[in-house]
Amino acid sequence: MTIKTMYLDIESLKEKQTVTVEGWVISNRGNDKIRFITVNDGSSIANLQLVIKGELNAKFAADAISMGASIKAEGELHLTPEAKQPFELIVNNLVLINNVAEDFPIQKKETTLDFLREIPHLRHRTNLFRAVMLIRNSLMFEIHKYFQTHDFINIAAPIITSNDGEGAGETLLVDDESKDYFFKQKAFLGVTGQLHAESYAAGFKKVYTFAPTFRAENSHTSRHLAEFWMVEPEVAFYELKDIITLADDLLKKVISNTIKNYPAEMEYLNSLQDGQLIPTLEKFLSKGLTVMDYRQVVEELKPHADKFEEKDIHFGMDLASEHEKYLSDKIVNGPVAVINYPKDIKAFYMYQNDDDQTVAAFDLLVPGIGELIGGSQRESRYEKLVKRMTELNISQEPLQWYLDLRRFGYAPSSGFGIGFERLVMYVTGVSNIRDVIPFPRVAGQVKM
Numbered sequence: 013m014t015i016k017t018m019y020l021d022i023e024s025l026k027e028k029q030t031v032t033v034e035g036w037v038i039s040n041r042g043n044d045k046i047r048f049i050t051v052n053d054g055s056s057i058a059n060l061q062l063v064i065k066g067e068l069n070a071k072f073a074a075d076a077i078s079m080g081a082s083i084k085a086e087g088e089l090h091l092t093p094e095a096k097q098p099f100e101l102i103v104n105n106l107v108l109i110n111n112v113a114e115d116f117p118i119q120k121k122e123t124t125l126d127f128l129r130e131i132p133h134l135r136h137r138t139n140l141f142r143a144v145m146l147i148r149n150s151l152m153f154e155i156h157k158y159f160q161t162h163d164f165i166n167i168a169a170p171i172i173t174s175n176d177g178e179g180a181g182e183t184l185l186v187d188d189e190s191k192d193y194f195f196k197q198k199a200f201l202g203v204t205g206q207l208h209a210e211s212y213a214a215g216f217k218k219v220y221t222f223a224p225t226f227r228a229e230n231s232h233t234s235r236h237l238a239e240f241w242m243v244e245p246e247v248a249f250y251e252l253k254d255i256i257t258l259a260d261d262l263l264k265k266v267i268s269n270t271i272k273n274y275p276a277e278m279e280y281l282n283s284l285q286d287g288q289l290i291p292t293l294e295k296f297l298s299k300g301l302t303v304m305d306y307r308q309v310v311e312e313l314k315p316h317a318d319k320f321e322e323k324d325i326h327f328g329m330d331l332a333s334e335h336e337k338y339l340s341d342k343i344v345n346g347p348v349a350v351i352n353y354p355k356d357i358k359a360f361y362m363y364q365n366d367d368d369q370t371v372a373a374f375d376l377l378v379p380g381i382g383e384l385i386g387g388s389q390r391e392s393r394y395e396k397l398v399k400r401m402t403e404l405n406i407s408q409e410p411l412q413w414y415l416d417l418r419r420f421g422y423a424p425s426s427g428f429g430i431g432f433e434r435l436v437m438y439v440t441g442v443s444n445i446r447d448v449i450p451f452p453r454v455a456g457q458v459k460m
């Protein structure tokens with residue numbers, strides 16, 4: 013039995029029931045007669061209070077057990093429904109597994125996020141990171157569950173690839189230290205699993221990848237990592253509007269189940285955002301998704317041009333994060349799907365609209381973060397795709413297999429990519445992407 017299940021299934025707990033707990037000490041206070049040690053077992057941010065009475069204190073040398081130590085305790089449960097913690101454990105056996113050395117860097121006093129970023133291997137032993145990582149895990153589980161119960165199959169797109177799937181020139185090279193290429197050609201860490209997913213959508217219909225992706229982006233921002241996880245569904249026979257509906261439904265199910273299953277963590281994170289986090293998420297859950305054409309977005313932003321660093325608001329511009337945030341924070345006041353972007357600021361594989369200027373793409377923008385999802389209907393017409401690649405100087409030969417999909421029983425498909433860490437930011441309210449992944453990798457830094 014974990015502490016999480018004890019809290020979730022509180023009605024089934026019985027007075028004097030024997031409980032064993034293994035975990036890490038959060039606090040230790042008291043005297044020789046009575047001592048209270050709170051312990052966390054990693055299942056929840058909620059702790060269990062151990063009560064050590066009388067001579068057992070001397071027997072177990074309980075006063076010497078420091079915060080952070082690993083212990084094992086056994087005792088009888090005492091239900092205290094009227095108290096702040098609804099149950100505690102009256103200890104009859106206590107084993108100190110390993111105390112902490114004096115230089116254990118996590119201390120009771122407040123530490124800064126900057127300091128904790130220097131110790132990614134230990135920072136999960138704070139309330140904040142414990143909560144964030146539990147929510148991250150829930151979101152990951154819920155995403156797999158959603159797809160697995162909606163007829164999708166998971167496919168493993170390769171991590172090592174021979175092409176730049178986005179054509180954006182942000183690839184990281186893979187090689188050993190020998191002079192010749194290990195693979196006898198250039199190989200890269202994949203920037204996306206999309207092209208491989210498209211090949212499997214043509215046959216399995218509904219597929220998804222959920223894997224690390226890599227980008228050599230030199231942007232030192234609070235929303236970019238060099239290694240991040242992406243969720244990429246791809247569905248044959250779907251058009252743009254279908255894939256937007258899928259994105260909206262997926263997000264809503266995943267977020268609402270997480271709020272339901274992790275009440276202690278969500279309440280805690282909510283308290284760090286002055287009580288604004290859960291109401292904001294619930295507002296999104298209860299409303300239909302706003303969809304706005306890129307042209308309309310430009311018109312909506314124009315009157316606010318003076319508020320931006322980039323003030324030249326015009327058709328053809330790429331929306332910077334300041335514009336994206338203003339649109340979702342201030343104008344829409346919630347998530348918004350922007351559709352039909354100019355083709356010149358989007359990837360080569362997107363379906364070209366009849367106006368010859370825009371593509372059937374969408375970005376889902378959310379308050380506080382900006383772009384959470386990027387997706388599109390794919391260009392299904394072989395000749396149009398070749399022409400676009402030529403215009404963009406993308407060589408055809410390495411992507412001939414991808415072009416060929418259009419000749420072998422192709423069914424037009426659509427898909428999108430969720431930046432998983434950005435989703436974790438959105439749901440936890442954490443404002444720096446480095447704090448929602450266990451071991452962040454950014455330009456100039458690979459710690460551990």
Ligand code: 4AD
Pocket residue numbers: 178203204205206227229235236237238240242244245383384385386387388427428429430431432433434
């Ligand atoms: O918009 P992007 O570049 O789209 C694709 O890669 C498509 N192939 C997806 C598809 O249609 N299957 O990236 C998708 C999402 C972005 O919206 C963003 O949330 C996230 O991935 N992302 C990053 N997250 C963290 N660090 C980075 N450097 C990121 N780059 C993109």
Ligand code: MG
Pocket residue numbers: 375383385386
């Ligand atoms: Mg994008």
